[in-house]
Amino acid sequence: MIVNFFETIGEKTLAFFRLLGGLTGLISQAFYWTFIPPFKKGRIFEQAKRAGIDSLPIVSLIALFIGIIMALQTAYQMQRLGSEMYIASIVAVSIVREFGPVVTALVVAGRIGASIAAEIGSMQVTEQIDALQTLAVNPVKYLVVPRFLALSLMLPLLTLYADIIGIFGGYLICTSKLGISPTMYMQITFDALLYKDLFTGLLKTVFFGMLIAFVSCYEGFNVEGGAEGVGRATTRAVVTSFILIITADCFFTALFYFIFP
Numbered sequence: 377m378i379v380n381f382f383e384t385i386g387e388k389t390l391a392f393f394r395l396l397g398g399l400t401g402l403i404s405q406a407f408y409w410t411f412i413p414p415f416k417k418g419r420i421f422e423q424a425k426r427a428g429i430d431s432l433p434i435v436s437l438i439a440l441f442i443g444i445i446m447a448l449q450t451a452y453q454m455q456r457l458g459s460e461m462y463i464a465s466i467v468a469v470s471i472v473r474e475f476g477p478v479v480t481a482l483v484v485a486g487r488i489g490a491s492i493a494a495e496i497g498s499m500q501v502t503e504q505i506d507a508l509q510t511l512a513v514n515p516v517k518y519l520v521v522p523r524f525l526a527l528s529l530m531l532p533l534l535t536l537y538a539d540i541i542g543i544f545g546g547y548l549i550c551t552s553k554l555g556i557s558p559t560m561y562m563q564i565t566f567d568a569l570l571y572k573d574l575f576t577g578l579l580k581t582v583f584f585g586m587l588i589a590f591v592s593c594y595e596g597f598n599v600e601g602g603a604e605g606v607g608r609a610t611t612r613a614v615v616t617s618f619i620l621i622i623t624a625d626c627f628f629t630a631l632f633y634f635i636f637p
Contacts, residue, residue, distance in 0.1 A: 395594070395616070398594050398598065399590055399591065399594055402516070402520065402590055402593065402594050402597075403586075403590055405516045405520075406516055406520045406521055406524050406590070409514060409516050409517035409520075409521050410521050410524075410525065412517065416518075416522065419518075419522040420522045420525050420526055421526075422522070423522045423523050423525075423526035423527075424526040424529060424530050426488065426491070426526075427484065427488045427523075427526050427527050427530045427531070427534075428526075428530035428533060428534055431483065431484060431487060431488065431534060432534075432537070434483060434487065435480055435483055435534055435537065435538050435541075436537075436538075436541050438479060438483060438538075439471075439476065439479070439480070439537075439538035439539075439541040439542040439545070440541050440542070440544065440545040441545065442471065442475055442479060442542050442545065443467060443471060443541065443542035443543060443544060443545020443546040443547075443548075443549075444545040444546070444548065444549055446466075446467045446470060446471065446475070446542075446545075446546060447463055447467050447545065447546040447548075447549035447550055447554075448549055450463045450466050450467060451463055451549070451550075451553075451554055454466075455554075460550075460554050460555070460556060461556065461560070461564060462564075463546070463550055463554065463556070464546065464547075464550060464556065464560075464561045464564040464565045464568070465564050465565065465567070465568030467542075467543065467546035467565075468543050468546070468565045468568050468569050469568055469569065469573060471538075471539055471542040471543060471546075472539050472543075472569060472573045472574055472577050473573050473576060473577050474577070474625075474629070475542065476535050476538045476539040476542055476577060477535050477577045477578070477580055477581045477584065477625070478621065478622070478625050479538070480531065480534050480535045480538045480581065481531060481535075481581060481584035481585075481588070481621050482618060482621060484527070484531060484534065484584075484585075484588060485584075485588045485614060485617035485618060485621060486614055486618075488527065488588065488592075489588045489589075489591065489592040489613050489614055489617045490592070490610050490613060490614050492523055492588075492589070492592035492593060492596060492613070493592040493593075493595045493596045493606075493609050493610045493612075493613035493614075494596070494606055494609075494610045495596065496519055496592075496593055496596025496597060496599075497595070497596040497599035497605070497606040497609045497610065498606055499519075499596070500596060500597060500598075500599045501599055501602055501603070501605065501606060505519075505597070515597070519593065520589070520590075520593045523589045523592075523593060524585075524586060524589040524590065524593075526589075527585035527586070527588055527589045528582050528585040528586055528589070529585075530585070531581045531582070531584055531585035531588075532578045532581045532582055532585075534581075535577065535578060535581045536578065539574075539577070543565060546561075547561055547562075572632075576628070576632045579628075580624065580625065580628040583624055583628070584621050584624065584625075587617060587620045587621060587624060588617050588621075591613055591616050591617045591620065592613045592617065594613075595609040595610070595612050595613040595616070596609060596613070
């Protein structure tokens with residue numbers, strides 16, 4: 377039993393280092409091919425539409441509910457203290473700095489990351505990637521670079537949109553149920569928010585987008601075992617993206633706390 381335990385630990389450790397090494401190689405190739413012509417803008421716009429515009433409905437719904445839930449949960453405690461006016465500032469800062477970026481990244485990872493892993497994995501299983509290499513088309517430049525650029529550009533824009541919708545959700549609750557006037561709510565919100573709050577929230581989403589793209593593409597390229605392997609790779613892509621997003625968020629939160637106190 378002890379032997380099996382150490383075997384499992386060893387296998388997990390080796391798998392982690394294989395993932396780390398594979399991601400490092402893929403990232404270096406993607407950055408290299410990003411600056412090598414020809415530049416296929418059409419493919420980047422196509423992926424940007426899938427990652428950005430097509431994700432607006434679900435991001436809108438989730439961001440609105442998060443704003444409503446935060447306002448209600450904050451009101452539960454603030455009303456006991458007689459400090460309802462601070463609900464707007466708490467909702468705004470929490471969404472802009474933390475909930476907006478992280479929740480949007482998790483939604484995109486679940487929706488777009490799974491799609492990327494399944495699409496590239498299917499191409500790997502059906503040997504379409506080998507066909508690209510036969511035609512002298514680099515798979516990293518053709519498949520990874522457009523997705524990496526699209527997610528890096530669109531995730532901050534999606535996050536900014538989610539921030540606005542989330543704050544609007546808090547606005548609905550505060551103005552309709554808590555007796556806060558619309559003018560006061562907006563004034564408190566803008567007084568509480570600083571440029572560094574918006575900057576720190578949006579900056580880390582660029583890295584979240586890169587993580588989603590690279591992890592999903594890596595898992596797609598390493599599919600084995602036919603259709604069942606595609607399913608496993610899709611699951612690994614989403615789970616790994618979630619873990620890395622939360623880990624990166626913890627790192628950036630600590631970093632910004634000391635740099636932008």
